[in-house]
Each structure stands twice: as C-alpha cells, then as structure tokens.
Amino acid sequence: MAFESLSEKFQGIFKKLKKEDKLTETNMASAIKEIRVALLEADVNFKVVKAFTEDVKAKALGQDVLTKVNPGEMLIKICHDELVELLGADNTDIKYEKGLTTIMLCGLQGAGKTTSAGKLANLMKNKLNKKVLLAGLDVYRPAAIEQLGVLAHQLGVDFFEMGTNSNPVNVAEEAKKKALSEGYDVLIMDTAGRLQIDEKLMNELKDINKVIHPTEVLLLVDAMAGQDAVNVASAFNNDLRLTGVIMSKLDGDAKGGAALSIKYMSGLPIKFAGVGEKLTDLDIFYPSRMADRILGMGDVVTFVEKAKEAIDEKTAEKEAKKMMDGNFTLDDLLRQMKMVQKMGSLQSIAKMIPGMPKITDEQTAQAEKEMKIFESVINSMTPYERKHPDCLKFSRKNRVAKGCGLTNAEVNRVIRKWEQSKEMMKQMKQYQKSGKMPGGYGRR
Amino acid sequence: MGLFAFLKEKFSKKDKNEKTEKYEKGLAKSRQAFASRLDDLSKRYSSVNEEYFEELEQILIEADVGVSLTIKLVEQLLDKSEEEGIKDPVKINEELVDTMFVGYVENGGNITNEIQFREDGPTVLLVEGVNGVGKTTSIAKLAKRYMDKGKKVLLVAADTFRAGAVDQLKIWASRLGCPIITGKENGDPASVCYDGAKYAKENNIDLVIVDTAGRLQNKANLMQELGKMNRVISKEIPDAPHETFLIIDATTGQNGVSQAKSFKEVSNITGIVITKMDGTSKGGIILSIRDELGVPVRFIGLGEKMEDLEEFDLDEYLNGLLVGNGK
Ligand SMILES: Nc1nc2c(ncn2[C@@H]2O[C@H](COP(=O)(O)OP(=O)(O)OP(=O)(O)O)[C@@H](O)[C@H]2O)c(=O)[nH]1
Ligand SMILES: [Mg+2]
Numbered sequence: 212m213a214f215e216s217l218s219e220k221f222q223g224i225f226k227k228l229k230k231e232d233k234l235t236e237t238n239m240a241s242a243i244k245e246i247r248v249a250l251l252e253a254d255v256n257f258k259v260v261k262a263f264t265e266d267v268k269a270k271a272l273g274q275d276v277l278t279k280v281n282p283g284e285m286l287i288k289i290c291h292d293e294l295v296e297l298l299g300a301d302n303t304d305i306k307y308e309k310g311l312t313t314i315m316l317c318g319l320q321g322a323g324k325t326t327s328a329g330k331l332a333n334l335m336k337n338k339l340n341k342k343v344l345l346a347g348l349d350v351y352r353p354a355a356i357e358q359l360g361v362l363a364h365q366l367g368v369d370f371f372e373m374g375t376n377s378n379p380v381n382v383a384e385e386a387k388k389k390a391l392s393e394g395y396d397v398l399i400m401d402t403a404g405r406l407q408i409d410e411k412l413m414n415e416l417k418d419i420n421k422v423i424h425p426t427e428v429l430l431l432v433d434a435m436a437g438q439d440a441v442n443v444a445s446a447f448n449n450d451l452r453l454t455g456v457i458m459s460k461l462d463g464d465a466k467g468g469a470a471l472s473i474k475y476m477s478g479l480p481i482k483f484a485g486v487g488e489k490l491t492d493l494d495i496f497y498p499s500r501m502a503d504r505i506l507g508m509g510d511v512v513t514f515v516e517k518a519k520e521a522i523d524e525k526t527a528e529k530e531a532k533k534m535m536d537g538n539f540t541l542d543d544l545l546r547q548m549k550m551v552q553k554m555g556s557l558q559s560i561a562k563m564i565p566g567m568p569k570i571t572d573e574q575t576a577q578a579e580k581e582m583k584i585f586e587s588v589i590n591s592m593t594p595y596e597r598k599h600p601d602c603l604k605f606s607r608k609n610r611v612a613k614g615c616g617l618t619n620a621e622v623n624r625v626i627r628k629w630e631q632s633k634e635m636m637k638q639m640k641q642y643q644k645s646g647k648m649p650g651g652y653g654r655r
Numbered sequence: 656m657g658l659f660a661f662l663k664e665k666f667s668k669k670d671k672n673e674k675t676e677k678y679e680k681g682l683a684k685s686r687q688a689f690a691s692r693l694d695d696l697s698k699r700y701s702s703v704n705e706e707y708f709e710e711l712e713q714i715l716i717e718a719d720v721g722v723s724l725t726i727k728l729v730e731q732l733l734d735k736s737e738e739e740g741i742k743d744p745v746k747i748n749e750e751l752v753d754t755m756f757v758g759y760v761e762n763g764g765n766i767t768n769e770i771q772f773r774e775d776g777p778t779v780l781l782v783e784g785v786n787g788v789g790k791t792t793s794i795a796k797l798a799k800r801y802m803d804k805g806k807k808v809l810l811v812a813a814d815t816f817r818a819g820a821v822d823q824l825k826i827w828a829s830r831l832g833c834p835i836i837t838g839k840e841n842g843d844p845a846s847v848c849y850d851g852a853k854y855a856k857e858n859n860i861d862l863v864i865v866d867t868a869g870r871l872q873n874k875a876n877l878m879q880e881l882g883k884m885n886r887v888i889s890k891e892i893p894d895a896p897h898e899t900f901l902i903i904d905a906t907t908g909q910n911g912v913s914q915a916k917s918f919k920e921v922s923n924i925t926g927i928v929i930t931k932m933d934g935t936s937k938g939g940i941i942l943s944i945r946d947e948l949g950v951p952v953r954f955i956g957l958g959e960k961m962e963d964l965e966e967f968d969l970d971e972y973l974n975g976l977l978v979g980n981g982k
Contacts, residue, residue: 254719254908321789321904321931353823354819354825361819434910435908437936438717438719438936439936443906443935460785460871463873463910464913488786
C-alpha cells in the first residue's frame with residue numbers, strides 16, 4: 212500500500228533538517244504537508260484535515276524539541292496525541308436506564324446496521340445478562356426482517372416484527388409496548404438504510420424518535436467511507452440528535468479517517484467498533500489504535516515516545532506506584548520489564564530492593580533473553596488478552612503461540628510470571644499499608 | 656492535446672462508430688454544462704492563480720478522487736496553463752475535463768458497457784465486492800435490464816453465508832419472474848455455482864448471474880473461495896465466468912483501490928458497477944481505480960428499485976464530479 216512508505220519518506224525528509232530547540236512555522240512546514248497527505252489518504256475530510264492541522268500547528272509552535280528527535284518527528288507525536296485526545300470520549304458506554312433502555316440504529320444503506328443490532332444484542336444478553344428484544348423496522352429491503360430474525364434465533368433473543376406491510380413507526384410503538392409490559396431491559400430497533408437526503412425516510416426516523424424517545428440513537432458508519440461521511444453524519448445528527456457512532460468493518464484494511472472527521476465536526480462519541488461478521492465481533496473503540504491507523508506513522512510515534520520516556524524520570528515513579536496496584540495486566544508487566552531495561556541492568560534494580568538476593572551477570576543475561584521471549588509472546592496477544600490474561604485458555608493460547616512462533620510452554624511461562632508478579636505486587640502493597648514498605652517505593 | 660483533437664486522432668483511422676459519436680455528443684453536452692453550471696468557481700476568479708488551483712484540488716479530493724491522482728491532474732493542468740499561457744478559468748476547467756477524459760479513455764481498453772454475450776450457450780456473470788455495497792440489488796437490476804432485452808436470465812444464490820441473503824435474492828427472483836438456484840445454508844458456494852451452471856446448460860439460459868457473499872479484501876481465505884468458485888464455473892461452461900463485475904459503493908473512500916486490486920488478483924474483473932450514485936457521494940475513487948488498474952466502470956446504480964440502473968457515461972460523470980456540492 213501507498214502508506215507503508217510514508218513514514219520512511221517522512222524520516223527521509225527530516226534527516227535533512229537540523230535539530231533545533233523549538234518548533235517553528237518553517238521547520239514544521241514540510242512535516243505538516245506530509246501529515247496532510249497521510250490524513251487525506253486515510254479519508255479524513257478535506258476541511259477537517261485543514262482545520263486539524265492548523266490546530267496541531269498552533270499547539271506545536273514554540274514547543275521544545277526533545278534532544279533525540281527532530282522537529283518533524285516531534286510534530287508527528289504531537290499530532291498523534293492530539294488525535295488520540297480528539298478520538299477519545301468520556302461517554303462511550305451505552306447509557307442504561309433503570310427500566311427499559313431503547314436503542315435505535317440508523318445509517319446509510321449497507322453500513323452494517325442489522326449485523327450490529329445482532330452484535331449489541333449478543334453483548335447485552337450474554338455479557339451483561341440483560342433481557343433483550345430485537346425489533347425489525349426495515350420493511351423495505353427484501354428479506355431484511357428475515358435476516359434479523361435469523362440472528363435473533365441464533366442468539367436466543369426474542370424478536371419482534373409486523374411484516375413488510377406495516378409502518379415502521381407503528382412497529383416501533385408496538386415493540387416498545389411489548390418490551391415495557393413484558394419486562395425487557397433493552398429494546399434494539401434495526402431501521403432500514405436510507406440516504407440522508409431522502410426527506411420522506413428521514414421524517415420516518417424523526418417520527419420514531421418522537422414516539423419512542425430512544426435512550427440511544429446510534430449511527431452506523433462504514434470504516435471504508437470517504438469524504439462525504441461527515442456530511443452524512445451531520446445530517447443524521449441534525450435530524451435525530453444522535454448519541455453516538457458505531458464504526459463498522461474495521462477488520463478491513465481501510466484507514467477509517469471518517470471516525471476523526473465525524474468526531475471533529477460533531478463531537479459524537481464513537482461507542483463501538485465492528486471487527487468481523489460474527490456476532491461476537493464487536494469491540495470497544497480504542498482511540499490510540501485508531502490514531503495510529505489513521506496517521507499510519509506508528510513507528511515514528513513510538514520512537515518519539517521512547518525518547519520521551521527515557522528522559523522522563525517521573526515515569527519510573529509512576530510505574531512503581533502502578534506496580535503496587537494488585538490488578539496489573541500483561542501490558543503493565545511488559546512495560547515494567549522495559550522500564551527495568553531502560554533503568555540499566557537488573558542488578559542495579561536489585562540493589563534498590565533490600566533483601567533481594569544478589570544477581571550474577573549470567574543471571575542478568577538470562578533475564579535479558581527471557582525479556583525478548585516475554586515481549587514477543589505479549590505482543591502477539593490482543594489488547595483484551597493482555598488486560599485479562601485469565602482468558603488465555605486452549606485455543607487462544609495456541610493462537611498466541613503460533614503468532615509469535617513459540618511453544619505453548621513458553622506462553623504458559625509468561626502467564627505464570629504474570630501471576631507471580633501480581634502476587635508479589637499485592638504483597639508489596641500489604642507491606643506498604645502496614646508501613647513495612649522497603650524504602651524507595653511507594654512514596655506519595 | 657485537447658479532447659477533440661485526441662478523439663479525432665484516436666478514431667480517425669476507423670470508421671466513425673457508435674462509440675465515437677456517443678463521446679462527441681457527450682462531450683458537447685459537458686462543454687455546455689461547463690459554460691453554464693460549473694463556473695461558480697470560475698466566476699469568482701478573473702484569472703487563475705494558486706488559490707484557484709487549490710480550490711480545484713479541493714473539489715477533486717472531496718469527490719474521493721484521491722490525493723495522488725488529484726495532484727497528478729492538477730500538476731498537468733498547471734503545466735498546461737504555464738506552457739500555453741492559459742489564464743481563463745473557463746478554459747482551465749475545460750482542460751481539466753479533457754485531461755480526465757483522455758486519462759480515463761487511455762488507461763485501459765474496454766469502453767463497452769453492455770454485457771458481452773457469447774454466440775451460443777450461457778454467458779456467466781459473477782458479481783463480487785465487499786460487504787453491503789449493493790451486489791444483490793445490482794444483480795436484480797442487471798437481470799431486469801437483460802430480461803427486458805429478451806434474454807433468459809438465471810440467478811444463482813452463492814451467498815450461503817450471510818443471514819437472509821438467499822431469501823433476499825429469492826424475493827428479487829420472484830419479483831422478476833426468473834428462475835433461481837439456491838443451496839444449503841452455510842453450504843459450499845462453489846457447489847451452488849456448479850448446480851447453477853448445470854441448470855443453465857440444460858435450460859437454454861442466456862445469462863447466469865451469480866451472487867456472492869460480501870467479503871473484505873484482506874481476508875485471504877474468503878478471497879481464495881472466490882478463486883474456487885471461478886474454477887468450478889469454468890469447468891462447467893467454457894471460458895466462464897465471461898464477465899466479472901466488482902461492485903463499488905460510491906461512498907467508498909481511498910480503500911476502493913485496494914478493493915479493486917485484491918479482487919482483481921483472484922478473479923478477472925471485467926468491469927465495475929458503482930452503486931448509490933443517487934446519494935451525495937461522487938464516487939471519485941473509480942478514477943483512481945481506472946488510473947492504477949485500468950478497470951472500467953460499466954454501470955451505475957441510482958436507487959434501490961430494479962429500474963435504477965444506468966449505463967456508465969463518462970461525460971456525465973465527470974461533469975457531475977466537478978460541479979462539486981457547492982459547499
Ligand atoms: N440508494 C441506493 N441504495 C442502494 C443501491 N444499491 C443498493 N442499495 C441498498 O444498499 C443496501 C445493501 O444492498 P445489497 O444489495 O443487499 O448489498 P450486498 O452487497 O448484496 O450486501 P451483502 O450481501 O450483505 O454484502 C440495500 O439496502 C440496498 O437497497 C443504490 O444504487 N442506491
Ligand atoms: Mg448480498
């Protein structure tokens with residue numbers, strides 16, 4: 212793909228530049244241009260690209276450049292962080308009412324509404340133990356109701372429909388009546404796909420909105436969507452006052468710049484990401500992953516991050532505090548191990564902890580080797596697995612092992628190490644609480 | 656070289672055929688449109704400058720034409736403007752259309768829209784694309800088009816995967832009044848293709864249209880499945896599938912090129928149907944696809960009904976693209 216060379220090209224440009232202490236209009240100019248191209252190739256809307264890069268420039272002007280990086284790299288990092296901040300939102304959870312929660316899905320044709328309705332039903336029934344009713348309001352597309360019916364059946368979720376000769380507003384009303392009287396927790400309404408310029412069909416949605424007052428009105432946006440996505444979203448938002456967005460088909464190789472455009476223009480939170488055709492393929496939305504994806508300059512960002520971390524003394528303290536926290540994840544483990552590496556050898560760490568046996572050089576080398584193994588094992592886990600290592604049972608374990616080209620035994624070893632460390636952290640915390648904490652740690 | 660000159664050169668050796676006439680006619684039409692409609696932009700400028708070109712760039716990018724092709728086009732224009740001292744915005748716009756038109760025509764062979772039928776025996780059309788782009792609906796539209804022309808059409812429901820997909824095509828078949836071959840749910844799509852091919856041979860079918868499940872182009876196993884379907888079909892009917900259409904949704908952004916590239920790798924794409932052109936997206940990605948891969952657009956989808964299909968008309972298309980959405 213065209214993007215792969217981008218970060219190389221980028222680094223090429225900056226080799227030519229001298230390192231300076233501050234970011235200026237001039238030393239950022241070509242970097243800004245490259246960022247623009249990257250964003251446009253990721254389908255971020257033209258106007259958004261323009262405004263966003265202006266924001267970034269304003270933010271970056273006058274900032275100090277880290278000694279180890281050049282202005283361009285620094286700028287990309289700033290841009291990346293800005294992206295993450297923009298894409299992240301506070302209210303990404305579905306709002307659940309005390310009684311019945313009603314959710315309406317809407318969007319253009321073929322965006323993935325019906326499948327997402329099934330996925331949400333799955334999440335709510337199987338993960339959150341809610342009593343769910345699915346309602347089919349798409350009376351237009353041939354076999355749309357059948358499609359949702361099949362999904363409902365697969366999930367063992369109740370399904371409500373009134374055939375294709377009914378009025379969707381009526382169906383919604385009846386579905387809600389049923390849901391209320393039969394004690395459902397959630398009603399999910401799948402509506403027909405429509406163009407935002409189709410006045411008649413947009414009015415239909417407005418009417419449903421009026422009679423139902425859905426708790427959530429979610430817009431489905433295809434990850435492959437181009438420049439126009441932002442106009443579509445703002446039209447739907449104007450008519451329906453959306454509460455959020457679900458981005459579908461993120462398991463493809465599209466960059467998904469529409470996510471940024473919509474977030475930037477409308478502020479709508481992106482609540483979920485569709486990552487496959489199965490009903491379990493619904494993920495929460497990860498802003499930083501999305502930022503990487505859109506910008507396509509992950510390596511530059513990581514590089515700057517590392518450079519920053521290395522000089523950030525506070526990080527060490529923060530890590531130490533985190534270590535005390537019993538519920539730390541594989542990610543934390545990996546980060547800690549890296550920290551340790553950065554702080555010098557394991558020996559010097561050991562010296563910091565009283566009562567720790569002395570470590571020989573041989574042991575150090577061994578530990579360093581181990582570190583590599585740990586890293587590749589953890590890297591081939593999904594973020595979910597890293598956060599919940601307990602879920603790593605048979606097939607997942609096999610996959611992870613295959614992914615990093617190591618054996619199951621080695622995967623087991625990593626998990627065991629995590630368990631041990633977790634235990635150790637807990638004990639340390641106990642120490643800390645009882646005031647018997649070894650010096651140097653846990654100072655607040 | 657301007658477009659008229661180009662066409663003259665391109666077609667002068669041959670007799671004036673339908674195509675030439677069609678394009679010349681189309682061209683006159685789009686020239687007119689330019690003079691009257693497009694030039695809200697040119698009216699704001701008495702002569703072109705950097706800003707003018709930037710605005711042109713914006714129009715193209717906002718139509719999903721893509722950064723690299725846009726830059727290429729605008730650079731060509733800039734050169735031209737410098738070389739020939741063209742400063743009149745109206746002239747520049749004409750040049751742009753010419754450049755795009757010529758670029759499109761030159762970038763690949765086929766500019767025949769209609770399905771090319773075999774002399775005898777069934778002609779097979781395979782329809783592919785990513786999820787939700789409008790494959791099944793386009794099939795209904797194409798079936799109608801050729802049934803109206805007196806062809807015997809058979810639909811083959813080889814999307815055995817998506818819930819309700821077979822029912823969807825069945826409903827279309829009954830509306831159209833044409834036969835349909837279906838298989839088992841979650842069965843092997845290649846075996847449905849086999850049944851379809853067999854039925855077509857035995858029943859004097861002119862056109863077999865195969866619906867396939869939507870698949871994202873980065874899923875290797877699903878892409879291989881298409882290869883298998885192709886092989887099964889070609890075993891049953893010589894040289895089949897004779898046509899393979901890739902469906903591209905007009906709302907698609909830059910990923911469209913990746914789609915075309917990947918589908919082209921596993922099957923012989925003979926054309927694109929660009930759907931949902933009744934919406935506000937311009938589908939400019941088809942120009943990048945043509946530019947990079949030479950695949951032509953054959954039809955456009957303009958709605959959800961079975962009548963809503965038209966032949967692709969380059970002039971009309973380019974014109975619509977450049978008119979912009981006025982925002
Ligand atoms: N407005 C508009 N809608 C269209 C057009 N073509 C298809 N659609 C709609 O797009 C939606 C998806 O169309 P389908 O034909 O089911 O798409 P598909 O590619 O077969 O979908 P999958 O088989 O699920 O991958 C339906 O709601 C269609 O009515 C078009 O040209 N214009
Ligand atoms: Mg289909």
